[in-house]
Amino acid sequence: MRVSDIVFDLLLLGIFIPSIAGFIMGRPVFVSYAYSDSMTPTINRWDVFFINPLSKGEVGDIIVFNLSGKWTVHRVYAITTEGYITKGDNNIATDQQDNKNPPVKRDQIIGKVITIGGRPIKIPKIGKYLQSKNSHYLAVGLALVGGAILGVGGEKERKRRKRRRKVIDTSVIYVLMATLLAIGIVFTASMSWREIGITYASTLAGGQKEGWYLPGTTFSENITVKNYAKIPMVFIVEGKVVNREAFKLSGEEERNIKVTIHVPEETRIYTESVKVYSYYPILPTSVIDRLHDENAYLPLLIEGLLVFAGLIMLKPFLGEPEYIPLRRF
Structure with a gap:
């Protein structure tokens, strides 16, 4: 196996894994479509x-x-x-x-x-x-096809190993793959974070048009937080116009959040934002909430480490490590 083959396979996994994870998350990564x-x-x-x-x-x-x-x-x-x-x-x-x-x-x-x-x-x-209801089967199918392509290439190499010197431990490649998967999970979750903007006008003509309010008044409205993923996710919503909340939503479930805005005295257009963070439900919601309090990225870091550790623990059940030959470019 050439060094270039190994680099290509790892690069392929680096694109393939986040794309599948992004599809399940309902968040485009490298591929998307227009609806x-x-x-x-x-x-x-x-x-x-x-x-x-x-x-x-x-x-x-x-x-x-x-x-x-x-x-x-x-x-x-x-x-x-x-x-x-x-x-x-x-x-x-x-x-x-x-x-x-x-x-x-x-x-x-x-x-x-x-x-x-x-x-x-x-x-x-x-x-x-x-976008169909059975789309998760397509995601699994893509994963199987990708795995088959990599597997066929690996089988061809295994048939030629006896005549070549053994220099690379497959455990190293497995660790790299586990690392890519953990990074892919962290990447797709963090890039799904978003802000929901609420634009309104403070004006003496308040009430004459939608979104126009009298200076010094207070108004409330609902915004919708939707889980676009196919799997349950934990959400944390925060901002100066909402009460901070941490909750779990099932796949494609949504929840209304009440927004309360105090209209400034100065007459002009304003935009308030509500930040929405999403995490995998690997940890309990209360634990994610406490970790998020320290740093928004801390729950992602710990979840990524847990995924990596879980994959490493599975390695002994996959059999003894093998060695594959290495050829230069």
């Missing part, structure tokens, strides 16, 4: 497209971001000091027109759609099957 016609004809409904998570995009690029709790794929129309102004190619107005939504902040963007010659790389209509 509306807002980007037609550039990206049609149900078209699968690919994401570069290392780029936040520039004016003219197509980005994937969280807009009021929903994953959205739209083009960057402009960039201001307050954030990104976005627009669907098939929409007349921007997402922010008439203060319908606040500008998109950089931390709401998960990546840029990969294009060649200005055209997105896409697979038509596949997304229709990904």
Whole structure:
């Protein structure tokens, strides 16, 4: 086996594992699909497209971001000091027109759609099957296919081992795979964090339009926190306009959170935000809540370590370690 083969397999796992985990989490990582016609004809409904998570995009690029709790794929129309102004190619107005939504902040963007010659790389209509009720079977199928591809390659190498010197312990590769899986879990959970913005106006014409309130008054409304994942998740909601809550939601379950806002005396447009953190239910909700109090990333770090430790403990049950030959590039 060449060094390049090992690097390629690990790279493949580094993309494959987070993508499957992201699918189960309901959070795009490297691959996603459009569920509306807002980007037609550039990206049609149900078209699968690919994401570069290392780029936040520039004016003219197509980005994937969280807009009021929903994953959205739209083009960057402009960039201001307050954030990104976005627009669907098939929409007349921007997402922010008439203060319908606040500008998109950089931390709401998960990546840029990969294009060649200005055209997105896409697979038509596949997304229709990904959003069906039985879509989790497709995820499992993709995992099995990926595993089979890696397995076939490994079997071919095993047949040639006798004539080559043994230099690499498979335990090392197993540890690297366990590390990638743990990192993938932490990555998909942390990148699912989001902010829900509430935009309103303090104005003497309060009550004449939706979202207009008299200075000095108080109003309440509900925001919806939804678990887009296929599995249960623990959520922590906090912000100065909500009471901090920690709770568990089943797959695709949602919960209404009451928001109370005291309208400032100064007349202008305001935006308040509610932060939503999500964690795997590996630890009890109360423990996650206490750890989150110390640092938002601390529960993720401990859960990642627990996953890694669990995989390492399984290693002895997989048989004795083997050795595979190593050839240079």
